[in-house]
Amino acid sequence: MIVIGEKINGSLSKVKAIIQDRNTQSLLDLARRQAEAGADYIDVNVATGERSAEEEVEAMHWAVKALQQEIDTPLCIDSADAQVIKAGLEARNGRPTLINSVNAEPQRLQQIIPLALHFEAPLVALAMDEKGIPPSVEGRLDACRTIAAACQKAGIPLEHIFFDPLVLPVSADTSQGMITLETLKAIKHEFVEAKCILGISNVSYGLPRRVMLNAAFLHMAVFAGLDAAILDPTDARIMAAVRASEVLTGKDNHCRRYLRFLRANR
Numbered sequence: 001m002i003v004i005g006e007k008i009n010g011s012l013s014k015v016k017a018i019i020q021d022r023n024t025q026s027l028l029d030l031a032r033r034q035a036e037a038g039a040d041y042i043d044v045n046v047a048t049g050e051r052s053a054e055e056e057v058e059a060m061h062w063a064v065k066a067l068q069q070e071i072d073t074p075l076c077i078d079s080a081d082a083q084v085i086k087a088g089l090e091a092r093n094g095r096p097t098l099i100n101s102v103n104a105e106p107q108r109l110q111q112i113i114p115l116a117l118h119f120e121a122p123l124v125a126l127a128m129d130e131k132g133i134p135p136s137v138e139g140r141l142d143a144c145r146t147i148a149a150a151c152q153k154a155g156i157p158l159e160h161i162f163f164d165p166l167v168l169p170v171s172a173d174t175s176q177g178m179i180t181l182e183t184l185k186a187i188k189h190e191f192v193e194a195k196c197i198l199g200i201s202n203v204s205y206g207l208p209r210r211v212m213l214n215a216a217f218l219h220m221a222v223f224a225g226l227d228a229a230i231l232d233p234t235d236a237r238i239m240a241a242v243r244a245s246e247v248l249t250g251k252d253n254h255c256r257r258y259l260r261f262l263r264a265n266r
Helices: 013-021 024-036 053-070 082-092 106-119 137-154 176-190 200-204 210-224 236-248 253-264
Strands: 002-009 041-045 075-078 097-102 123-126 161-164 195-199 228-231
Touching: 002 013, 002 024, 002 195, 013 024, 024 041, 024 053, 041 053, 041 097, 053 075, 053 082, 075 082, 082 097, 082 106, 097 106, 106 137, 123 137, 137 161, 137 176, 176 195, 176 200, 176 210, 195 200, 200 210, 200 228, 210 228, 210 236, 228 236, 236 253
Parallel strands: 002 041, 002 228, 041 075, 075 097, 097 123, 123 161, 161 195, 195 228
Antiparallel strands: none
């Protein structure tokens, strides 16, 4: 299981302050704690909702430069703005990086695919288009087909794509968990070489005791074929679910990661 740490996100009030104040030490502390807890990538989203596009580009450049001077863990450059993603990729200067994200919207494909190709970076592909998130499994699968065709035409192999079947809160619609899981299974069946990724905590938004729901959903998603998850690796409860699910689906030879996790979290 590939774990992408989600805690550097400008929509969170504490992180917003870190970004606006250019507090390098606090930024590094956030990244270190996630890396030490088992993150394979650190997601970097500097959008605070209060600055211009130009300021967001500058903030991404600052964050990436600061992080990679002290942290060896690969980064996941996360933005709705292609220019911000480009700034992050340029600052990485060839270091391992994941792009987050592209979708089936034609303009977005035209903006992001050339960046993935030029910087040889794998990318997260959201199962949605210019109309939004399709309500059905087939609609989301069609969006993935559009993305896959565009990537392959450009020379990006399926192995470099992390399809995100997307999950909406079950608090608003209890069918959403199963729609996501069925979409995940359909993607794995049709695009065997590709990977699947999910933002796990979205499923529990608006409900109490969220970790319980997140952990249960994670187990179900891993069984359905999930390869990567965006989550809080500093939460031992959700990381316990990650390590347990790896064992139970035969993805942890001799239970080594599971046992190491238990020793580290006594």
